Amino acid sequence: MTATSTEPREPIVSVRDLQVRFQTTDRRATVKAVDGVNFDVRRGETFGIIGESGSGKTTIGRALVFLLKPSAGAILHDGVDPTALSRSAFRSHRRDYQIIFQDPNAALNPRMTILASVLEPLELARVGSKAERERQAREALERVGLPQEFGARYPHQLSGGQKQRVVIARALTLRPKLIVCDEVVAALDMSIRGDVLNLFADLQRDLGLTYVFITHDLAVVSHISERVAVMYLGQFVELGPTEEVAERPLHPYTIALLSAEPRPLPSSMRTDARIVLQGEVPSPIDPPSGCRFRTRCPHAQPLCAERAPDWRELTPDHWVACHFADRPNFSPN
Amino acid sequence: MGTGRPAQPGAEGARDGARPLMSVRGLGIRFKTAQGVWQATRKIDFDIAPGERVGIVGESGCGKTITGLSILRLLPGNFAGLDGKILFDGIDLASCSARQMRAIRGKRIAMIFQEPMSALDPVFTVGHQIAETLRVHTDISYEEARAKTLEMLRRVGIASPERRIDDYPHQLSGGMRQRVMIAASLICGPQLLIADEPTTALDVTVQAQILELLRDISETSHTALMLITHDLGVVAETCTRMITMYAGEVIEDASVDEALVRPLHPYTSGLLRSLPHLCPRHGRLPSIPGRVPSIAEMPNGCRFRARCAHAAKGCEAEQALQDAGGRRVRCWRFAELNLPGALHPPGPAAAPMVARQ
Ligand SMILES: Nc1ncnc2c1ncn2[C@@H]1O[C@H](COP(=O)(O)OP(=O)(O)OP(=O)(O)O)[C@@H](O)[C@H]1O
Ligand SMILES: Nc1ncnc2c1ncn2[C@@H]1O[C@H](COP(=O)(O)OP(=O)(O)OP(=O)(O)O)[C@@H](O)[C@H]1O
Ligand code: SF4
Ligand code: SF4
Ligand SMILES: [Mg+2]
Ligand SMILES: [Mg+2]
Numbered sequence: 001m002t003a004t005s006t007e008p009r010e011p012i013v014s015v016r017d018l019q020v021r022f023q024t025t026d027r028r029a030t031v032k033a034v035d036g037v038n039f040d041v042r043r044g045e046t047f048g049i050i051g052e053s054g055s056g057k058t059t060i061g062r063a064l065v066f067l068l069k070p071s072a073g074a075i076l077h078d079g080v081d082p083t084a085l086s087r088s089a090f091r092s093h094r095r096d097y098q099i100i101f102q103d104p105n106a107a108l109n110p111r112m113t114i115l116a117s118v119l120e121p122l123e124l125a126r127v128g129s130k131a132e133r134e135r136q137a138r139e140a141l142e143r144v145g146l147p148q149e150f151g152a153r154y155p156h157q158l159s160g161g162q163k164q165r166v167v168i169a170r171a172l173t174l175r176p177k178l179i180v181c182d183e184v185v186a187a188l189d190m191s192i193r194g195d196v197l198n199l200f201a202d203l204q205r206d207l208g209l210t211y212v213f214i215t216h217d218l219a220v221v222s223h224i225s226e227r228v229a230v231m232y233l234g235q236f237v238e239l240g241p242t243e244e245v246a247e248r249p250l251h252p253y254t255i256a257l258l259s260a261e262p263r264p265l266p267s268s269m270r271t272d273a274r275i276v277l278q279g280e281v282p283s284p285i286d287p288p289s290g291c292r293f294r295t296r297c298p299h300a301q302p303l304c305a306e307r308a309p310d311w312r313e314l315t316p317d318h319w320v321a322c323h324f325a326d327r328p329n330f331s332p333n
Numbered sequence: 334m335g336t337g338r339p340a341q342p343g344a345e346g347a348r349d350g351a352r353p354l355m356s357v358r359g360l361g362i363r364f365k366t367a368q369g370v371w372q373a374t375r376k377i378d379f380d381i382a383p384g385e386r387v388g389i390v391g392e393s394g395c396g397k398t399i400t401g402l403s404i405l406r407l408l409p410g411n412f413a414g415l416d417g418k419i420l421f422d423g424i425d426l427a428s429c430s431a432r433q434m435r436a437i438r439g440k441r442i443a444m445i446f447q448e449p450m451s452a453l454d455p456v457f458t459v460g461h462q463i464a465e466t467l468r469v470h471t472d473i474s475y476e477e478a479r480a481k482t483l484e485m486l487r488r489v490g491i492a493s494p495e496r497r498i499d500d501y502p503h504q505l506s507g508g509m510r511q512r513v514m515i516a517a518s519l520i521c522g523p524q525l526l527i528a529d530e531p532t533t534a535l536d537v538t539v540q541a542q543i544l545e546l547l548r549d550i551s552e553t554s555h556t557a558l559m560l561i562t563h564d565l566g567v568v569a570e571t572c573t574r575m576i577t578m579y580a581g582e583v584i585e586d587a588s589v590d591e592a593l594v595r596p597l598h599p600y601t602s603g604l605l606r607s608l609p610h611l612c613p614r615h616g617r618l619p620s621i622p623g624r625v626p627s628i629a630e631m632p633n634g635c636r637f638r639a640r641c642a643h644a645a646k647g648c649e650a651e652q653a654l655q656d657a658g659g660r661r662v663r664c665w666r667f668a669e670l671n672l673p674g675a676l677h678p679p680g681p682a683a684a685p686m687v688a689r690q
Contacts, residue, residue, distance in 0.1 A: 052537070190604055191607055192624070194620035195618075280508050
C-alpha cells in the first residue's frame, strides 16, 4: 500500500484554493459550492470527506476526476495539471481517476447485461483485442466476488449490494490509481454494507488503490479512512488523522457532529455530553460573513463575524479553521 | 439535552400486565401482484403501552412501513387482505368501520413520514394545514385553532412561529418541514404517534434536534411513539424497546438495552456486529452472508435459515415468537446460543449492565 521508490514522490492529488461556483437555475445568484479548499491525497491512503448535505462533498469529488471544471484554483494529479495535457493525453490520463456514486441503478443500463456494462469502459477506451477486453472484464467481476454466470444477467436480477459490486468492477477494469467513492454504501442494506466495505479494503490492499471516500456517515468514514476532512458550507473546517479527529476534535462543528451521531449503545454507555446545534445550515448562495459556522456555533465571538478564521496546522498533520480552536474548553469531554 | 437516561418506569407496562394502549395480534398483509397474491408480512404480534417508545427496526422491505400503514388502514390500492387484529383501546382497527377509523386517524393515532413534502399540501400555508386538522376533529373557532397552531409550532422548536405560520411548505428547510409535520400530527394530542423514518432525509445535526423533540414530547405529553427506522443508533437514542423484523416477521422484541447487549436472535446479533464503528479501524467487518429472501420465494421454516451460522436440524420447522423471560424471540435455539451484541468484545461497562438486568 505504501509508495514504492519508482513512483512519483508527489501526492497523488493536490488541491489548491479550489473554488467551484454554480449559477442557480434562475441565473440570478451564484452558489459557492466549494469555496477555497486545500488538501493533498497521499498515495495508497483512504481520504475521507464528511459534512452535511449541500456542503460541497460531491462537487469536490466530481472536480477531482475532472467531471467538472473548477471555477478557480488548481487540481494536480501526480504533480501534473491534467488540463494542460493534450486532448488525447488527457483522455488516457482520466482513466486513472474514477468515481463511483451512491445509486448503482443510475450507473447501470437496465438493458445491458452485467458483462456488457463492465466491458463498456474498456471498449470506449479501445483497450486491447476483444478477447483481451473480455478477459479483463471477467477478471474484474471475479475480483468483486461475483460468480461468472452473473455476466449474462441483467441489473434487475441482482440485489443492491451485487449491483454496487458490478459498478465497482466497472471502475476497476481501467485499472485506476484513484477512485472517488461518493456515498457508495448509503443505499445498501445494513447487513450488506459490511461486505462492500470489506471489498473496498481488499481491493486497496491488493491493487494499491487510493480512495477519496465521501460520506455523511461518521461510522463508515472512521472505519475506512486514514485521514478525514470535515466540510461545512463549501469549506474544510478540519482535517487530520481519523482517530485524532474522532477522539480529539478541534472544530466546534466537528465536536457537534460527533456528539449528534446516534450510537447503538445501551443507556449505561451513552454520555450526556451531547451538543444539539440550533438552527440549520445557511444557504451557500449567501454564506455568513467571517466564520461560516458562526450562526450555529455555541462559541461564537464578535471576531467570528468580522474575520474568516485561517486554515492552520494546529498540531502536526491536524488542520483546523477556527479562531479559538486552541482553547481547551470546547470539547464536552 | 440528555441521552443515557434509563428506561422509564412504566415503559415496561405492557409486559408487566398494565393494559396496553395497542395490541397487534397475528397481523398479516397480502398484496395482489402480477405474479399472484404476495404475503408481505405475517404473524405480527406486539403491544405498545401508553407513553411507551418502541423502535421497529429491520432492513429494507421487511415490512416496517406497511405495518405502520395498516394500523391506520392507509394501505395501497393493490392490497388484497389483512389478517389478525389491531386492538386500540378496545376497538379493532383491522375491522372497524371507515367512520370509526376516520375518528381515530389523525386524532388519536397520527403518523409522520420520511419525506414531509409529500404529506404537506403545497398550495396551503403550514398554519392552515395544521389548523384544519384540528378543526376537522374538534369543534373550535378559527381564531382558537390559529392560536393553538402557533403554540404547537413554538413547541416543536420553530423560531418566531408568528412569522412562519403563513409560509408555504416550499419556503421551509427540510428540518423545519419535519417539525411542521410533527406539529400537525401532535395538534390533536394523539395517544400514539407512528413515525416512519422521520429523520432519514435529514442531516445528523438536524436529526439530533428532531429525535430530541420526539423524545421530549413523548415524555411530557405521555404520547406513545412507534418509531420505524433502519438505524439502530436512532432507536438506542430514542426508544426504550426494540422490535426487530426480518422478512415480514417479528423476530425479536426486547428492551433496547437487552437487545443491544445480549441479543437472542442470530439476525439481531449479526446486524449489531456488522455496524462499522463498533470495529477497530480497518478490521474486517463481520457480515451476514447472503441476502434477504424475496417475498415471492419465502423459504419454509425459519426465514433466516439460509444465512444463519447457527442453523441446525430443527430450523426447517416453523418458528414461533416465543417467550424468553420477559422478551420474545423467533428462534428455537435461543437458550443454547450465547450471542454477542453491540459490545463485542464486551467493554468494561458491559458487565454491570448485564448484571443489573
Ligand atoms: N449543477 C449544479 N447546479 C447548481 N447548483 C449545484 C449544482 N451541483 C451542486 N450544486 C449546489 O452546490 C452545493 C454543494 O452540492 P454538493 O452536491 O456538492 O453537496 P454534497 O455535500 O455532496 O451534499 P449531499 O450530502 O446532499 O450529497 C449545494 O448547495 C448544491 O445545491
Ligand atoms: N403495494 C405493494 N404491492 C406489492 N408489494 C408491496 C407493496 N407495498 C409494499 N410491498 C412489499 O411489502 C414488503 C414490505 O414493504 P415495506 O414498505 O413495509 O418495507 P419497509 O420495511 O418499510 O422497507 P424500507 O426500509 O425500504 O422502507 C416489501 O417486500 C415490499 O416490496
Ligand atoms: S471561528 Fe468562531 S464561530 Fe467559527 S467555529 Fe470558531 S468559535 Fe465558532
Ligand atoms: S431458528 Fe435456526 S436458522 Fe433460524 S435463527 Fe434460530 S438457529 Fe438460526
Ligand atoms: Mg453528495
Ligand atoms: Mg419503509
